[in-house]
Amino acid sequence: MQPSFSDGDKEFRQTVRAFIADNLPDDLRRRARWDYHPNREDQARWCAILDKQGWSMPHWPREFGGPGWSGIRKYIFEEEMRRAYAPTVDRIGPELVAPVLYTFGSEAMKARFLPGIRSGETFWAQGFSEPGAGSDLASLRTRADRDGDEYLVNGQKTWTTEGHHADWIFLLVRTDQEVKPQQGISALLVDLKSPGITMRPIRTLDEGVTVNEVFFEDVRVPAENLVGEEGAGWTYAKFLLTNERTNSAEVPHTKRDIAQLRDIAAREVKNGRPLMEDPEFRRKLARIEIDTLALEFAVLRVLSNEHDPENANIASLVKVRGSELRQRVAELADEALGDAGLAVLTSKEGEHGPIAEDFDPPVPEHGIGISAKAMFRRATTIYGGANEIQRTLIARTVLGL
Amino acid sequence: MIFELTPEQQAIADSVRRFTEREYDWDSRMRAIRGSEGRDPAHWAVFAELGWLGAGLPEEAGGFGGSAIENAVIAQELGKALVNEPFAVHVAAINLLASSPHAAIAEMIEPVMMGETRIAAAMHEAGARGDFRMIATRFDRNGDGFTISGAKSLVEGAASADLILVPAMGDGGLAVFAIPARANGVALRPYRLLDNSHVCDVTLDEVAVAGDALVAMGDEGELAFARAVDEALIALCAGALGTMEAALWATRDYLLTRTQFRVPLANFQVLQHRMADMLIEVEMTRSLLFHALGAAQAAMADGGIASVDASARAAAVSALKAQTGHAGLHVGREAIQMHGGIGVTEELAISHHYRRLFVINRLLGDEAVHLERFAKAVDGE
């Protein structure tokens, strides 16, 4: 046993850190610092820079253009990216859709779609949830009826993250109305520019827009865009959701949130002293730091041996703890800001993000984006499968209840 | 002990509910928020006309003969409908006026109750992080008048106020002044809070006022300020209670109607238990509200001035605020969680309940401030 990073891993970290320092453009770093949802241009620019180095898709196997890193190194890479305030590369294409495509997709599909994801040119959305099918995803009703060489798609998706920025959507549809719900589901790749698709933004409690409703009316999709086999969509979806859950502990992001929180606490003043010296604040911070350490080592245990079935058990619970920690750290940062943490920060256009040139926020520079983040984080325990569902899963699969 | 409302108090509750049902539907709420500086003139006129602006003041003080109870009744109903009018701030301000021993100040009460003069109270000091006990704003004597300098924050309703009541420290201790909002040296920086309330940072740069702007000073200033803080906190917490109730019952209704896995969500025991926990928090908050109302009544028994009961009131009110802050966050978060994705939308009231409760937790002292104030008051410090 050696429960600490090896010398090789430490060296790797230095290499990554030096690369980012040399290559991350200042304007990207500045915008990412505010931590609003990154814009597509920033994501694409950074993805292209990483792609030249062969690092844009850390999770992919070597044969599809990934760097072939161990789980631990992928983690170190992500940690360094977050630490440096690099924009997140889009996740839906690289981390959710692509693994399904290279595991279950046809050769033609891989050749057609993987390069665009890797270079940051093509953006994807995940079209699973519907108004009537959230936790009970298998009850989805959007239907695709075969019509010659095409499918005819009708129905509605909702909560589609970044749908308004995406080019393609990975869509779960019902292709068979007769069989058991899970067996009638298929996965289709749909071009969002197809006629018959309407996208309506949903404004969330942070007053920003990241999610959308998507309506499909007689949308024609070439049959070749079917992933794998008809009726196997549920298997692919479960595969994808497992990936989503494992990555959703978000420890590197939380660690950076903590660094940001420490920075805020060093600048803010309470009773004439830096907030950082306030015993009550220090206790709250320490509690979060300890919980994050525990979670980090849970994740590292999983990543050190991704094929150990025992580890799948741990993986199922890091999403629950991780999503709750993300809420707590954002709320403590908001509290640390004092009065400014209560201010709404929208640009003149009403979108969040200080975009307008004459924008003069009622909060200090180190407080930009904090209150919006504290609000939006209520969603972390809902998306990717609500925590109630996760807990039931843990009880069933790990505890055997 | 009587926990029932009198017929008069019930009539007030009914009148507020009629207002929220008829004139404060969601669309008009959003219009009022976007279109005003946080005090809709038409709404405020209704508040005045129906007597709500003076309902919590004893007759000796020029009011309609009520107490903190009437204010709580009004605030609770307003809170249920998420009414964004600066009622708790009004309660603070009018209580400051009512505590004044000076006739010139007492004369201001009637136009305030009539809605002709609109007032705000600057209870938060910039940099004090919501701890109302910290007052750094200074006053100096200047001939017969005073000069006041300092920075206040989170002053709700300031942009629409004619007068701002400003606590300040100086030779003679704590004093409160009634300062015209457009006086020379007063600068307002308006912005919106997460719950859509409109506040201002108020900067006072050597603001000169005449002697009759003094509301109270020294021991009288301390008592006036303590009373205003406690009365405003009661209104704030009663409003939060209303908001919690609205979130609780809306969530109950949602669980009964939303179907997943072919059954209503209400069938899942884990959600039933969490609803039960929310209800427990709501009822504990309501109980501490009653307790605080009893203490406020006792403290006012001799006309609202000077009483050993002020410290019992402080303990009771801080107990209420500590519970409200904590319970409000819990209820607000759980309501969102049990709604799932729809709970985080701007469109549905549920996220607004949370946002309101999130803000209230930090106004006029957060949980830490009130745990400390409670402990000190109980220990007789």
Ligand SMILES: Cc1cc2nc3c(=O)[nH]c(=O)nc-3n(C[C@H](O)[C@H](O)[C@H](O)COP(=O)(O)OP(=O)(O)OC[C@H]3O[C@@H](n4cnc5c(N)ncnc54)[C@H](O)[C@@H]3O)c2cc1C
């Ligand atoms: C910000 C955000 C981004 C999202 N992005 C995407 C996306 O890109 N693509 C996509 O397809 N979806 C996306 N989603 C949707 C997300 O996956 C769903 O919101 C989630 O699965 C919950 O479904 P629901 O909202 O319908 O809630 P419901 O399923 O109606 O659940 C409501 C509440 O009931 C609880 N509940 C439900 N069933 C049970 C049970 N059996 N036992 C106990 N409790 C239960 C839930 O845990 C929840 O608390 C996103 C959601 C959000 C909020």
